[in-house]
Amino acid sequence: MHDNTVANRILVTCLGEASMTAQDRARVVELWIRVAEECRGLGNFCSLHTILSALQSPAIARLQDTWGQVSRESSRTWKKWVRREKRVSRELLVQWREMISSAGLPAGCYHPREDRNGRRFVPAPPREVRGEQ
DSSP: OHHHHHHHHHHHHHHOOTTOOHHHHHHHHHHHHHHHHHHHHHTOHHHHHHHHHHHTSHHHHTOHHHHHHSOHHHHHHHHHHHHHHHHHHHHHHHHHHHHHHHTTOOGGGGOOEEOTTSOEEOOOOOHHHHTOO
16 A cells, blocks of 8 residues: 555656646656665665656656656666566566466466556465465
C-alpha cells in the first residue's frame, strides 16, 4: 500500500497542473531521479524501485517533450537503471522458470502478470515448490 501511495505522489508531482510546461515537468523528473540516486546510496531499494516504476508508468513515459528536456546526466542515469532493471527481471524470470520446471509443474501457469499499477509480478508458486508443507 505504501508503494502505491508513493508512486501516486510521484505521478501527481510530475504531471502537476495543466499549466506546467515540458521543461517544468523535466525538472520534476530530474528531482525524482536524484531522490532515486539517494535511495540507492542509502540502500533503500524498495523506494528506488517504486520511483523507477512510477517514472516508467505510461502517464509519464509517454511525455516525449518532457523526457527531451531532461538533462543528459539525469537521462544517462535513468537509462542505465532501466537497462539494469530489465536485465535483473529477465534473470529472475529464468530462475523462476527453472524452479517451476524442476518441480515438474507446467510453466504456463506462472507467466508474469501486471497488477493494477502496471507493475509486473509472477504469482507465488504452490507451497510444495517453495518447500513448505
